[in-house]
Amino acid sequence: MANKIDFGQWTVPEDWSQISLRQFQYIRKYYEDEDKPFDIRDVVQILVNKTRDEVDQLPVEFLEVIMDKMSFIEHEPTIADPTNKITINGEEYMINIVDKLKTGEYVAADSVMKADKYDFASVLAILCRKDGEVYDSRFEAENFEARKKMFEDEPAINIFPLLAFFLNCYVVSQTHSLLYSQVEEAVNLTQQSIDSSAGIGAFRRRYLNWQMKRLRKSLTSNRPT
Numbered sequence: 356m357a358n359k360i361d362f363g364q365w366t367v368p369e370d371w372s373q374i375s376l377r378q379f380q381y382i383r384k385y386y387e388d389e390d391k392p393f394d395i396r397d398v399v400q401i402l403v404n405k406t407r408d409e410v411d412q413l414p415v416e417f418l419e420v421i422m423d424k425m426s427f428i429e430h431e432p433t434i435a436d437p438t439n440k441i442t443i444n445g446e447e448y449m450i451n452i453v454d455k456l457k458t459g460e461y462v463a464a465d466s467v468m469k470a471d472k473y474d475f476a477s478v479l480a481i482l483c484r485k486d487g488e489v490y491d492s493r494f495e496a497e498n499f500e501a502r503k504k505m506f507e508d509e510p511a512i513n514i515f516p517l518l519a520f521f522l523n524c525y526v527v528s529q530t531h532s533l534l535y536s537q538v539e540e541a542v543n544l545t546q547q548s549i550d551s552s553a554g555i556g557a558f559r560r561r562y563l564n565w566q567m568k569r570l571r572k573s574l575t576s577n578r579p580t
Contacts (some may be wrong), residue, residue: 367403367424371432371512378402379511380473382428395422402428432512437519441483443509448483450521456482460490475518476506483517 368374374382381401385391396410399421403410410418439450456464460481467477480503481490488494506514 365403365405365421367421368427369424370427372510374402374428374511375507376476376509376511376514377507378404379514380475380507383473398428399425432515434512434515434519436516437523438516439520441513441517443505446485448479448485450479450483450517457490463490463495475514476503478521479503479506479514479517482521 378401382398385397385401395418396407399405399418400407400410402425403421413421441448464478464481467474467481471477480499483506484490484494484502488498
């Protein structure tokens, strides 16, 4: 007589509202890892919160039922308009626009993005805070981990508008910094050309240096913060 195997309770998501931000982050990383061959068991493992051994013990027909229920991930979710605010458990959290970010929180968020571009929960834990909260060493020590977990547990569909708002601001800020660097480099090269050119008369040289001085002053006043 064959042994009966109890597979326990399996909670299978059937739409995007049942996918947490934590799961979404894992899925994004998995799908963009071109060096790793695709295996549907990895996706099932992430979305049903089971181990690989548990997934491997499933009958094929059971796995097919699970995959059918999760077919929604093949389609883009409907996302609300970008916003810098979200209410979780009755409390409002808000992202300041990039122009108002303090140096510490900007550097911290930028470091997270450079280390792991899909660690959205950490970025939001840094930037999306209650009114009056300050991101400093005390916040990092006492609130960061719990706040990160809060965002990880939230349905991803609720977080998407926040991410859209932040990423738009982040890209604009990064583009501004890049353009500034490129213009600054061009100004420096032009100044070097003026200084080293022997064919420019004294009056012409003074005029060009005056123009460069005005350009540098304008550039400095528009330096990204």
